[in-house]
Amino acid sequence: xxxxxxxxxxxxxxxxxxxxxxxxxxxxxxxxxxxxxxxxxxxxxxxxxxxxxxxxxxxxxxxxxxxxxxxxxxxxxxxxxxxxxxxxxxxxxxxxxxxxxxxxxxxxxxxxxxxxxxxxxxxxxxxxxxxxxxxxxxxxxxxxxxxxxxxxxxxxxxxxxxxxxxxxxxxxxxxxxxxxxxxxxxxxxxxxxxxxxxxxxxxxxxxxxxxxxxxxxxxxxxxxxxxxxxxxxxxxxxxxxxxxxxxxxxxxxxxxxxxxxxxx
Numbered sequence: 627x628x629x630x631x632x633x634x635x636x637x638x639x640x641x642x643x644x645x646x647x648x649x650x651x652x653x654x655x656x657x658x659x660x661x662x663x664x665x666x667x668x669x670x671x672x673x674x675x676x677x678x679x680x681x682x683x684x685x686x687x688x689x690x691x692x693x694x695x696x697x698x699x700x701x702x703x704x705x706x707x708x709x710x711x712x713x714x715x716x717x718x719x720x721x722x723x724x725x726x727x728x729x730x731x732x733x734x735x736x737x738x739x740x741x742x743x744x745x746x747x748x749x750x751x752x753x754x755x756x757x758x759x760x761x762x763x764x765x766x767x768x769x770x771x772x773x774x775x776x777x778x779x780x781x782x783x784x785x786x787x788x789x790x791x792x793x794x795x796x797x798x799x800x801x802x803x804x805x806x807x808x809x810x811x812x813x814x815x816x817x818x819x820x821x822x823x824x825x826x827x828x829x830x831x832x833x834x835x836x837x838x839x840x841x842x843x844x845x846x847x848x849x850x851x852x853x854x855x856x857x858x859x860x861x862x863x864x865x866x867x868x869x870x871x872x873x874x875x876x877x878x879x880x881x882x883x884x885x886x887x888x889x890x
Contacts, residue, residue, distance in 0.1 A: 628720070629706070632706060632708055632720055635708035635710075635718070635720075636708055636718055636720060638663060638716070639710070639715075639716050639717065639718040640663075640716055640717055640718070640796050640799065640800060641718050641719055641720060641756075642718075642719040642720065642752075642753040642754075642756040642757045642760070643720075643753055644659055645752050645753070645756045645792055645795075645796060646752035646753060647659055648792070648795040648796065648799055648812070649752045649791070649792060649795065649814065649815045649817075650752075650814045650815075651811045651812055651813050651814040651815075652811065653811040656799070656809055656811050657808075657809070659799075660799070660802060660803060660808070660809050663800075663803045664803055664806060679736070682736050683734070683735060683736045686734075686736045686771055687722060687734045687736075690734040690736070690769050690771055690777050691705070691722065691723050691732065691734060691769075693769075693776060693777050694723075694732060694734075694767070694769045694777065694779065697779075698725070698727075698779070699727075700725045700726060700727040700728065701726040701727065702723040702724060702725060702726065702732065703723070703724050703726050704721050704723065704724035705721070705722070705723045705724075706720065706721065706722075707720070707721050707724070708720050708721075709721060709760050709761055710760070711759070711760045712762075714793075714796075714797075716796075716800045717756075717759070717760055717793075717796060718760060719731070719756055719757045719760040719761065721757065721761075722734045724761075725767055728765065728767065728781075729763060730758070730761075730763040730764070730765045730766055730767055730781075731754070731757040731758065731761055731763055731766045731767070732766075732767045732769060733750065733753065733754055733757065733766055733767065733768050733769070734769050734770075734771075734777075735750065735768065735769070735770045735771070736770070736771040737770060737771070737772055737773075738772075738773060739772040739773035739775070743770065743772070743778065743780070744820070746770055747768065747780060747782065747820060748817045749817075750768065751782070751788070751817035751818055752792065752817065754766040754768060754782050755782075755784065755785060755788050755789050755792060755818070756789075756792060758784045758789070759789045759792065759793065763784065764783070764784045765781050765782060765783050765784060766781070766782045766784075767779055767780075767781055767782075768780045768781075768782055780820075782818075782820070783818075785818040788815070788817070788818050791815055795812060854885050857873070857875060857885060858875060858883050858885065861875050861877070861883060865877060869888050870888075872887065872888050873885060873886070873887060873888050874886060874887075874888040874889075
């Protein structure tokens with residue numbers, strides 16, 4: 627839950643928790659955000675005090691940060707600070723905390739444990755990438771309490787391509803806010819993928835067929851490469867072309883040699 631001071635500092639700004647709507651192409655959420663930032667009387671703020679996951683996350687955030695500090699040995703600062711981007715005054719992020727050793731934001735979450743951690747990371751990628759953009763950090767520490775288990779910490783790297791797209795959409799959206807132009811939802815942008823999972827593909831027929839074929843031909847390919855190196859090494863230095871036994875090697879004007887089957 628945000629304090630009155632935090633709400634005042636965030637007023638009129640595109641923040642990390644709000645930018646996800648632009649990246650996901652959520653038309654309703656984008657319209658609500660536009661109504662909010664244009665101070666429209668049609669905007670009805672959601673009463674987060676009645677949303678259990680929000681209340682639970684707020685209640686466990688302090689414990690989450692204490693645990694992070696104890697386990698990592700890092701000193702945390704800037705707790706609850708609303709940071710405004712140095713170049714874009716309309717871009718801001720509210721930090722849960724700041725890791726003074728790694729110099730990066732720390733984002734706390736509490737989930738019920740009914741979904742994989744990868745899904746949780748994907749959901750909060752826009753928020754974390756925006757925090758990195760606003761603060762200039764190269765990574766973000768995501769500390770997640772899953773059910774009643776101790777927090778799991780994942781360090782998410784900055785994805786500049788994704789950030790560039792966010793900034794572009796943010797600029798367009800804030801232009802719509804400034805000029806009271808109804809925004810249009812753009813197609814969703816996939817969140818950055820963290821390629822660290824391991825999969826057993828033994829039961830995939832396509833994988834199996836091509837893996838066996840690769841294993842059968844790899845030895846012949848390696849042998850062919852070795853033979854090519856030897857053949858090229860014995861071509862006379864003044865030769866434009868050398869041939870025999872069904873193969874030929876030609877040398878171009880730059881001195882590069884090519885091996886191929888001899889043509890009749």
